[in-house]
Amino acid sequence: MYDFAYHKPTSVADAVKLLADPDAKAVSGGHTLVPALKHRLNKPTALVDLSGIAEMKGIKRVGNAIVIGALTRHVEVANSAEVKAAIPALAYMASHIGDVQVRNRGTMGGSVSNNDPAADYPAAVLGLGATIHTSKRKIAADDFFLGMFTTALDADEILTAIEFPIVDKAGYAKMKNPASRYVMAGVFVSKAGGTVRVAVNGAGPCVFRQADMEAALAANWSPDAVAGIKQDPDGLNGDIHGSAEYRAHLVGVMAKRAIAAAG
Amino acid sequence: MNVVAPFEGIGASVRRKEDFRFLQGRGAYTDDFNRQGQLHAWILRSPHAHARIKSVDISAAKAMPGVVAVFTGADMVKDGLGGLPCGWQIHNKDGSPMAEPLHPVIAHEKVRHVGDQVAVAIAETREQARDAAEAIVVDYDVLPAAVSMEAALKPGAPAVHDDVPSNLCYDWHIGDKSVLDAAFAQAHKIVSLDLVNNRLIPNAMEPRAALGEFDRTSGDYTLHTTSQNPHVIRLLMAANVLHLPESKVRVVAPDVGGGFGSKIYHYAEEAIVTWSAGKLGRPVKWTADRSESFMSDAHGRDHVSNAQLALDANGKILGLKVHTYANMGAYLSTFAPCVPTYLYATLLAGTYTTPVIYCEVKAVFTNTVPVDAYRGAGRPEATFLLERLMDVAARETGIDRVELRRRNFIPNDAFPYQTPVALQYDSGNYTATLDQALATADWAGFEARRAEAAKRGKLRGIGCSTYLEACGIAPSAVVGSLGARAGLYEVGTIRVHPTGSVTVLTGAHSHGQGHETTFAQLVTDKLGVPGAQVDIVHGDTAKVPFGMGTYGSRSLAVGGSAMMKAMDKIIAKGKRIAAHLMEASVDDIEFERGIFRVAGTDKTKALVDISVAAYVPHNYPIDEIEPGLEETAFYDPKNFTYPGGCHIAEVEIDPETGKVSMVNFTAVDDVGRVINPMIVEGQVQGGIAQGIGQALLEACVYDADGQLLSGSMMDYTMPRADDLAPVSVATHTTLCTHNPLGVKGCGEVGAIGSPPAVINAVVDALRDFNLRTLDMPATPSKIWGIINAGRQQAAE
Secondary structure, eight states: OOOOEEEOOSSHHHHHHHTTSTTEEEESSOTTHHHHHHTTOOOOSEEEEGGGOGGGOOEEEETTEEEEETTOBHHHHHHOHHHHHHOHHHHHHHHTSSOHHHHHHOBHHHHHHHTOTTOSHHHHHHHHTOEEEESSOEEEHHHHEEETTEESOOTTOOEEEEEEEOOSEEEEEEEEOTTTOSEEEEEEEEEETTEEEEEEESSSSSOEEOHHHHHHHHHOOSGGGGTTOOOOOTTOOOBTTBOHHHHHHHHHHHHHHHHHHHO | OOOOOOOOSTTOOOOOTTHHHHHTTOOOBGGGOOOTTOEEEEEEEOSSSSEEEEEEEOHHHHTSTTEEEEEEHHHHHHTTOOOOOOSBOOBOTTSOBOOOOOOOSSOOSEEOSTTOEEEEEEESSHHHHHHHHHHOEEEEEEOOOOOSHHHHHSTTOOOSSTTOTTOEEEEEEESOHHHHHHHHHTOSEEEEEEEEEOOBOOOOSSOOEEEEEEETTTTEEEEEEOOSOHHHHHHHIIIIIIOOOGGGEEEEOOBOOOOTTTTSSOOHHHHHHHHHHHHHTSOEEEEOOHHHHHHHSOBBOOEEEEEEEEEOTTSOEEEEEEEEEEEEESSOOTTGGGTTTTTTGGGTTTTBOOOOEEEEEEEEEOSSOOBOOOTTTTHHHHHHHHHHHHHHHHHHHTOOHHHHHHHHBOOGGGOSEEOTTSOEEOOOOHHHHHHHHHHHTTGGGHHHHHHHHHHTTOEEEEEEEEEEOOBSOOOHHHHHHTTBSSOOOEEEEEEEOTTSOEEEEESSOOSSSOHHHHHHHHHHHHHOOOGGGEEEEESBTTTSSOOOOSOTTOIIIIIIHHHHHHHHHHHHHHHHHHHHHTTOOGGGEEEETTEEEETTSSOEEEHHHHHHHHHSOSSSOTTTSOSSOEEEEEEOOSSOBOOEEEEEEEEEEOTTTOOEEEEEEEEEEEOBSOSOHHHHHHHHHHHHHHHHIIIIIOOOOBOTTOOBTTOSTTTSOOOOGGGSOOEEEEEOOOOOSSSTTOBOOOSSHHHHHHHHHHHHHHHHHTGGGTOOOOOSOOOHHHHHHHHHHHHHHHHO
């Protein structure tokens, strides 16, 4: 890696100040950024290590929502009694991210801010219709994920927490890329009263909502309801592990499985 | 109280001695060695598959902080260095030698694959060296690349080497084509099959590394390197590249974290650090990062073949005809030319009585990483071809696939059995290994399991392979006549110390095999010395007299035999000393497990009495016998050894996703006498993991421009624990008849026997889709594509 300065602020305000430098980068678990640095694919002037900021930690229930601090590690979400009781699909999703080492280091805020198209968390955030809390505002999930590795966050804006509404039902299913074990195609579904959300990750350049499936499920919440719905492969990812057509097919399969898992 | 020590001889599952240091992180690998004043090298590698180097500007790089030197190919040419040598010369059909273009240590004038060495930056720290390498400005004239073999052989294709315009390295054949044609004319049925044997990237856990040193006082060079055969590296590098006397070069291969063939070869970086250490008078270290491993370690396999099998009306094989294209990559790696010829075509009889075989192999240069031996080397390619062909033949003749194999097995009373492709098998019992495997895997009960799986929506399949391989390479005169530029004996020294402990010096090299344990068991068994008092020394040309190293499952069959021969010499000398001490005739002295006895009496001397007498020769026939108790033997094998057996794979396919899951794997292997059953089981399991990797997961993929798409673990699928199945490993032994231990070899059987068993199982699972050809790896997207196309066809 190239040389960089290292800062470890203890407050969000201090971190934001340090991130005023456009070439500084925030880091928490480091499971995406550190490999990129080692490959010299990134040349930040400074790393702003967020892990010392207490106000960005913790899981709590607030009204009809679970609020999770951005620095919360995947393993903590996976093991949280609060999350398991309120939104079991969220705990399930977290328990299937990467491998043990990734779950022990990687953080929710890092994953969501990075918005890797093949990451798990964006599907849960969009599929549950969560609200993103940042150092300067609150952003609805539908407005947050803008494109491949791109979010609504400003350069000096830090994701501090995510508020996940407690829904009636939710489920997640994914097909892993055989090599990287990232998501080839995943679907996160939820139902809250008459509102159904279906979020697709892995298959496209950015997590997206599947409107046809949402409409079908609003009318009939069952795996059969989506059986006849074909995901359009146009615009989906194709690579040496699978074509866009294969990924489009997997969206249908994973949707059925996610709905079945949701019950 | 009588304390009975646990048996530590031949046949005991002694725990691996070396694991104490490995598991406690006390292993000493090449990168763990650091010297005072050590510099670090970073290799600048080509980003292009094929380009002419117009200029290399190193001025900015040389001026950077900490930089001591920057060298290019031109510097090596100026110093008169040779190219990296090839250790095997194949001859074309017409008797002319293969094309053998220069393999520059650092590319000069042209680069020929992504990852080719272009320059080396040497600095005080690794990061400084890397910074300097990035500052080197290379002006490339990018050329069209010949990436696939098909593209490389087209008229007008870009020539990888200007002096080999056709890109054809050799056009070789074995067997009598006219006899074969006659056999085919008699055939009741001819079964034809096209096959691809996928290119693999070895990925040993420890990346390659090299540390060169130069002693200004003595003028001696020392190279620490990640090698499977340090003496071979010394010979090739000193004689061919650096033009130094071997006596001035020491090569050490310390603990090595896996090789699988990829660490046999003499690599450019070894010569670079040794040469630059001499030029700079300071130690120079290079350690690959994983990305470099992907684009600079020799790759494996990469065959495209057509095979035709002629059968009579009863399913007896009349003849086999094979045409194969073998990818050499951009340069000839050390043993590359022999892999698709003498380690491949000679295996095409397999376990069957095929009377005539003709095989033609065209080896092709392409703008890709060099390809060489990888776990199994030629034999997995032959086995995959043959065992897939047997399944297709069974389908097309309507004969049960197990029955078809039985009808063609070489019978037990036919040994020694001469195949039509040069090899003579000494022993085997293919029916026994098949029967045992069928019973263990409950082959007979499969259809019930398939029906149960179908109820769960899964497609279940079972497949077998009844393979044979040739290892323990090999009689020197034979390989010499086939083009090897080396002998393939092995060397062992047994040093009995005055107090009776033993040091073994072996030319074999352990990089995961457990030699320190297994070889000690031989000494315990033969000389009666407890394992704790036996040390195995390997991997250092300054300590071990000579050696040809470890590959081709040869260490026990060849290296172990050298040790046995040296121990025979120790015993013979010991008997003469014992005869003197006990005032008896030498002919009356018997020896068993550490005790010399005058036959028929209770007069005995222990080995330690003899060693004390030998080193403290006060009462000693000094005029007749030299003092000391140390013997060296060179053992040249009389034949290859021929392990074989049966592998059975059982898989389930999720038809919705195409994902193939291994649900069961059974191996029954005949590896000859088993010295340590636990280590054999581990070796076979490891080989099967790699075989399953090849069959289901691993694919080295280049794009049309020669960029390596599967250049990291993100895109190259190494097998993980959850990709594997419960593996049952058993042995059924027939002894090798021509080496003193009766051993055959177990290092490669897993990787050789398993891929066709897995693919046969996948094809069986898809039996409703009428699948004939299935290239590895059977990835989810590929399998889903087959299922989807089949269902669409059925719907139309």
